[in-house]
Amino acid sequence: MTVIVSEVLVERLAAWGVDTIFGLPGDGINGIMEGLRRHADRVRFVLVHHEEAAAFMAAAHAKATGRIGVCLATSGPGGIHLLNGLYDAKLDHQPVLAITGMQETSVLGTGYQQEVHLDRLYADVAxxxxxxxxxxxxxxxxxxxIRTAYARRGVAHLSVPNDVQVAPADADPYQHVAPARPPATAPIYLPPPGIPRHEDLQAAAEVLNAGERVAILAGAGALHARQEVLAVADVLGAPVIKTLPGKAVIPDDSPYAVGGIGLLGTKPGEDLVEDCDTLFMIGTNFPYTKxxxxxxxxxxxxIEADPARAGVRIPTRVPMIGDAREGLAALLPLLRRNEDRAHLEKYQKAMNHWREDMAALESPKRDPIAPQYLMSRIxxxxxxxxxxxCDSGTIATWAARHWTIRGDRGFYLSGNLATMAPGLxxxxxxxxxxxxxxxxxxxGDGGFAxxxxxxxxxxxxxxPITVVVNNNGSLGQILWEQMVLGYPEHGVRFGEPASDFSAWARSCGAYGRKVTSPGxxxxxxxxxxxxxxxxxxxxxxNPNEPPMPGKVSYEQAKKFVEAFLRGQPHKVAIATTLFKDKISQLGR
Structure with missing residues (x-):
């Protein structure tokens, strides 16, 4: 049997350690599917129902394993469908390879069926x-x-025309110059040195040692550096704020953890940002500058892995380029222990109070079911x-505040793109x-659908995955965003008939159960x-449970009231829920 180009493609992927490809077949990749069939013992093909899901799966694989994720789609519409998931990978800096089909080279430029020049379409994402x-x-x-995807922490794209897919592997019809022939041995990627320059480490240590109220902001780039982050926090007496993608950097019950910042953050986290005199950003390029x-x-x-991103969010006294774990390990011997723990203890007390407030909202007595209670039971x-x-929306708020990182727990969602639908x-x-x-x-019900x-x-x-649908019959986050802008809600509730996704689960031959009672x-x-x-x-x-910010600003409260005055259709139910929330917290 003649060895075809698609076999070489699959063999080279396997040499890089790729063992799984997510995708959906089509006539634009039948040759690649044949290559996968011939090497099914080396690379597993996971058949999905929508190419967007294939790209999400590739991004998730990269986020969870650190290894490149690979997705496959046919020419034209299949490749177009990949884009949302590929942008999720791009914006969260994950190495993903997208492979797409293309019409035969002889018909390109003739307006042939499904002729979409995906290389042009992907010019921004790849x-x-x-x-x-x-x-x-x-x-x-x-x-x-693959080396580019790893080096630049982003998306790479190869589009292979149909005739090239099935051509003999040793064909070289033009023979202008000798092609690049990589060695037959397993390829390797050599990451850049992970330790920042010594002079930068010394400058960073001087600033951190001089700080009296130091705070740490840790992101997804520090997920592999838990022990080093905790060690630095201990030496500096510094509370640790975590970005949402970096929620699993340190345990939530750590004496250094103060939750997050932003709309999904905690009050102690917000207060700390305003109170600290020194901020150490580790493995994050936090985009919400306000x-x-x-x-x-x-x-x-x-400390930032990418030189292009260092110091772009806020004026930075000392930007260091390097890996979070290696950089912190090299920095630690240069730090002087802060024996004054008053700053840390202040936020430990504030965080204990916050945890009590959150626990008070996890009441099984609330009917309709409080989403905080649902997340607390999970x-x-x-x-x-x-x-x-997790998907994006109000569910991200409930997960951020009521999913506790302990042991080796993980937490993943679409960070910077914040798109709906990747949870499943x-x-x-x-x-x-x-x-x-x-x-x-x-x-959420919106994202799951x-x-x-x-x-x-x-x-x-x-x-054996477990899917829990937080069904509020609405696009909950948009509902509250409209109100915070001072607008009464419009076009965000799905109404009747109410969805019952458990029936869909049972029709798939899986476990499915509908729950309407807290008990x-x-x-x-x-x-x-x-x-x-x-x-x-x-x-x-409860569809009227508001995902309130950790710290409500005067302007947010003002706009909320304006929405009520302008005719918010569910203001009685919302006001009742807010009243019950406050009573629960006061009665704890």
């Missing part, structure tokens, strides 16, 4: 972007694409190494990557977690 038009290119450009200290008023030190019943994936595809990819761990998708066909994917592969939440979640296979619990929660 760090490396190439149409392969010569079989001799393939081994070399696969290596370059939640950072006022420029010029706080000394800032940053948190209580899940294993200490469980992975929680993320869970599928992570269960495939970590078959021995509990994987839970906490999703977008890619709910992928629950059938989970059922087909018998993946049934525990049993339903427990049974779902124990089920040997995919399970879904659809929980009707």
């Amino acid at each position: 760090e490396y972007n190439l149409v392969v038009d010569n079989p001799a290119q393939v081994p070399g450009v696969v290596d370059i694409a 939640h950072l200290p006022e420029p010029g008023g706080t000394r800032v030190v940053q 948190n209580h019943l899940a294993a200490d190494d469980a992975i929680l994936t 595809p993320y869970a599928i990819a992570m269960q495939l990557a970590f078959p021995g761990r509990q994987v839970i998708a906490f999703v 977008m890619l709910m066909a992928e629950f059938l994917t989970a059922a087909r592969y018998r993946l 049934d939440v525990d049993e339903a979640v427990r049974q779902a977690l124990e089920h040997d296979g995919p399970a879904l619990v659809d929980v009707d929660v």
